[in-house]
Every structure is written in structure tokens, then in C-alpha cells.
Amino acid sequence: MKIAMYGSGAAGSVFASYLRNGGADIILIDRYQAHMEKVAKDGMHFIIHQQEGGEYRDIVKQLPGFRTYTSAADAFAKEGKVDIIIFMTKATQLVQAIQDAQPVIGPDSVGVTLINGLGNDDNMFKFFAKDHCLVGSGVLGTAMPEPGTCVSTPAGGVQMNFGGAVRSEATDKACEHLLKCFRDGGCDAYWRKDDIYHYIWKKVIVNSTVNTVCAVLRLKIGEVEADPWGQQLFHQVIREACAVATAKGTPLDADDFIAHDHADIVTNIGDYYPSMCQDMLMHQRQTEIDVLNGKIAEYGKELGIDTPTCAILTQVVHAIQDNYDKQYFQK
Amino acid sequence: MKIAMIGAGAAGSVFASYLKMGGAELWLVDRYQAHMDKVAADGMTFRTPSCEFHLGGFHTAASAETIGKMDIVILMVKATQTDAVMPSLLPAIGGDTVVVSLQNGLGNEDVLARYLPKSRILYGFGTIGTELPEPAVCVSKPESGIIMRFGAAEKSKLSDEAGKYLEFTFNNGGCCASFEEDVRPYVWKKAISNSGYNTVSAVSRLKVGPLLADENGREIVREVWKEGCEVAKAAGVRDLWPEMEEELPRLAEGFATYYPSMAQDVLIHQRPTEIALLNGKIVEYGQKYGVPTPANSLLTRLVSCMQANYAETYRAVK
Helix, strand or coil: CCCEEEEHHHHHHHHHHHHHCCCCCCEEECCCCCHHHHHHHHHHEEEEEECCCEEEEEEEEEEECCCCEECCHHHHHHHEEEEEECCCCCCHHHHHHHHHCCCHHEEEEEEEEEEEEEEHHHHHHCCCCCCHHEEECCCCEEEEEECCCCEEEEEECCCCEEEEEECCCCHHHHHHHHHHHHHHCCCCCCCCCCCCHHHHHHHHHHHHHHHHHHHHHHHHHHHHHHHHHHHHHHHHHHHHHHHHHHHHHCCCCCCHHHHHHHHHHHHHHHHCCCCHHHHHCCCCCCCCCCHHHHHHHHHHHHCCCCCCCHHHHHHHHHHHCCCCHHHCCCC | CCCECCCCHHHHHHHHHHHHHHEEEEECCCCHHHHHHHHHCEEEEECCCEEEECCCCCEEEEEEEEEECCEEEEEECCCCHHHHHHHHHHHEEEEEEEEEEEECCCCHHHHHHCCHHHHHHEEECCCCEEEEEEEEEEEEEECCCCEEEHHHEEEEEEEHHHHHHHHHHHHHHCCEEEEECCCCCHHHHHHHHHHHHHHHHHCCCCHHHHHHHCCCHHHHHHHHHHHHHHHHCCCCCCCCCHHHHHHHHHHEEEECCCCHHHHHHHHHHHHCCHHCCCHHHHHHHHHCCCCCCHHHHHHHHHHHHHHCCHHCCCCCCC
């Protein structure tokens, strides 16, 4: 099966590298010309920054055999239509990306989004029938330090969840193939046959909780959890998000989530600044707020579920990320 | 009349100076020994935008336990400390003494009502920028117009006499003050106003100008204000929202280029804020009257968590 990775930034390149390492026939499509040229010429320099028992061990591979293109039209001229196309753009750019990718998409092509956050599926469904659509998300840190090089920093445990938006012959076939390539390539991926939305929601809720609250408070996860006010904030987000997930057809119990999923996060990564802190505090760049708390608030509004905490946190993060240059900072 | 000023920091010293100029007999009570000693020995240097005055004749004390019965006791300690100081004030409070809170925030009269009848309680606030640059020197930077408003928690002969006396004496001393028939709308309006731009500025780390120029920033402030106005209405105050909404654009101009007090507390000085007396009180009254206050509740939690963790806070370097 011919797979296209549309959007080959840090995450797209890492996901593609696992698939290629697992034997996939894969092309990359990205406008980042220097990266595309380097990978086509020398292959992908793929580093897995593995942590085992507190010690880091780097697995380094030079993966040949990628064909790269800077546009879907160029890709179509050489490759024709693809069997599977995976979108790894920014969530805000997904619709435009699917439109731009049309040349390589045929009536039998299966579309895949592994982009973080909520609402990517709805954008996919504008172009792909549900029985030709996969959704999922990765649980991996990724980086692209220079053109032709990508780094994966798996956190331990599950690294990828995906599944068909609905089960069909087409989605089953695509899932089976992706599962084999990911696994053979060294990525601990899971095909969630009947409950992919359960996993998507869980990841979104974790991110909407610790990412957003820690970024606004400028504290690590464990520091917020240790403060009674901070803990209330965490719980409030979880309660709103679980209510919305449940109303959207993915039943999640907030008390259960707090006792298990949230407790695990605090235990495992309490001493870290989550990724939105890195976006907001360290790099002053745009965050994923709109596909996290923003989307929860949006769904809540549609469904008549109160989500004031998510709504106002979204506004707070917007007010901050739209005004980094005017913010107080300490020398 | 004998007046004790409990808490003679920057604002307490300035308020007391206006009253002294107006002819009152003043006791300053504060644990700040150097300040008390210097005022007792050399008097107070009082600076206003137009003049510098030298005021002698203050009595000073570290505690109210030894000053004898007062006619009026004015509280200017931080509102969160009222409960802690009240027991030590009781010797100065006789059966006819009126106690006045000019402290920031909401609900100060309710705290006092735990110690004496409402008929002997006045409350209100000043809108004066104040500084205490060194012991025995205080600076007043008043806004224009009325800069001090107060009223009775419950109308009575005693509260009326004390209110009228304070109004006369403040005005006589150069501080434009008003003894209000109903001070609640003013107190609520000030607290709601602060709970919006002041708190959101602290959380977003933006000055009021850019905060209100931002669509989301403006929306949060409006939401916080709306909730506050709903709570005030439930508490029996008139609908403040129309007048507050009108004020929003003017606020953006007035405060554009600096950080309001809570932002200063959080960002510059890393000291405890007045969150519990502003948004925290709106949440508390909201619960009491059954008015939902999710925006105020979120901000209360955010700032309460921030101020408890200053040492851990990530410091950005651009």
C-alpha cells in the first residue's frame, strides 16, 4: 500500500520514520524544501531518544527510501493516487491541507489524521466518507533539529492510538497495514477497533487539564496538584471535559478519571512543564488551546453543557498568546 | 472627637493626616515602630500634589490596648487581618464608639458585625494613591472629585453623628469626602471594577491598555463584571451593569500604561494579593444568594494558587 505523509514537520517525520522503518512504501509531502531535499538525497536521520530506568539511550538510524515532494501535484505526477494519506499539519491548517492534497486522493484513498486535539475528525469528514477515514493521536515527544533529522522521545507505554472512524473493509485494511508497519518499525502502536474515541478524548482531557492550567499558572504539574486551589482547577477542567465527552458519545466518569488517569499523570510527569508551558513560557508561540479547552467549550455550548472553566481558560490563553510582546517579563 | 487609626501604613497615614488637618484628635496605632516613634517625636510630613504640610500632635501606639476609649475607631489594616486585630481593639471600643472600615474589598462591614452592632458600623473607601517613602513621611496622590465615600451599615443616631463628623473633618482637612445615604453601590462598584481589570491583568501579565484592546481580554473582564453585578443585584444593590459597561472604554484610557495593584503584587513584588476580598468575596456572596460565578471562581483559584507558589513560578526570559 502506498502511504503519503502530508505535513512532515517534527511529528509527521517521526511517524513516517517509524512506518518506513517498518517497511512501509511512503512518500512525504511538505513545502519545507530543504527538509524534503535532504531526506530524498541522504534518507531520514532518525533518532529515538529512549529512556529506560532513568537512563537515556539513543537509537540512531539512517532511513533510505523516502520519496519526497513539495506539493501534491508533483507527487501525483510521479506516484498517482495513494492508498492511505496521513495528515500531520497543524490542526488549524487541516482543511486547507486536505484541499491542497486532492491531486493524490482517489475514491478509494483512506484519509488519516493523527493530529492532536478535538475536531480534526469533523474536518476530515468534510472530504472523506467515515468508512474511509481513520482518526488517532500519538503519545510521543517529537523534534526536528535540522532538515533531514527528526527525534522521537517516547514517554514509555503506549505510543500511538488509532482506529477507523467507523469499521469498514477499507478502514480495517488500512488499520491492519498501519499497525504492522508501526509495530515492525518500533512504535508501540494500538489499533483501537471499537473505541478509538475513548483514547482520543482521554488524551485531550489530560492535555486540556495539565497543559492549560500549568501554562497559565507557570507551574509544574506537581506544584499545581500540591496546591488546593490548583487541584480544584485541575478537577474543574476534568469535570467539564468528561461531561462533554459523555454527551458526545464517549462516556467518561470524572471521579474515575481523577482517581486513575489524572493520578497517573501526576505520578509520572509531576516534575515537568507540559508542552503548552513550553509554547507559552519558553518559546512564546501559538498554543493548541483551540483544539483542547476551546473545542470542549464549543461542544459544551452546542450540547447545552456548562463549560465556563474551559471557556474562560481559552480566553485567557488567547489574550496571552496574542500579546506575548506586551506581556510583563522578568529580567 | 477622639479617633484611632488602626493600621498607619501609607493609606492609613494619609487618611489620618487629612483628619488631623481637619481638626480631629488622632491616635495612630501600628506595629511599625520607627514610623510611630518618628511621628510622635517630630510629627508627620504630609505631601499632597500642591503642598507639603508638617503635622504635629499625633498620639501613637503599637497597640490599641493602652489608648483608652475612642469615639471613632478606623480600620486600615489589610482586610484579611481584621479578625486578627479586633480582639486587641476591644479596650478602645466603648458602648458609644463607632467603628469604621475604609479597607479595600467587599464584606468588611460583615466582619465588623461579628464584634459590634451594625448601628455602630460605618464602611466605605478612599480612591487615593498613597505612599509612605520613609518613617513619618506620607504622600497623597488623590484623584479629582470625591475621593472618600462611606456610609452606615445600619442607620442610627451614633452612626449619623460619626458619619457627619468624619465628612466635615475630612473636607475641612482638604479631602473631598461624602457621607452617603447608601454607600453599597459605590463599594460594590469599586470591588467589581477591581475584580475585573485588576485580576485579569495579574493573570494575563498585561497592562490594562493592551488587555482591554484584546478581544478576549475585554470579554473576560466583561464576564467577571457581569457576574459581580448579578451578585450585587441579588444582594439588594441597584443594577450596576449599565454604568459599568459604559465605563469600560474610559478604563482602557485611564490605566493604559501601567500595571494595576494586583498585577504589581503578583508580577513585581510577589506578595499576597487582595483576591480573597475581591473575586473571592463575589464568589462567596454568589453562593449565599444562589448566583453562579464561574468566571470569578476560576480567577480566584488561579490567583490564589499563584500567590501561594511565588517561589516556584517559572520566570520567563525573552
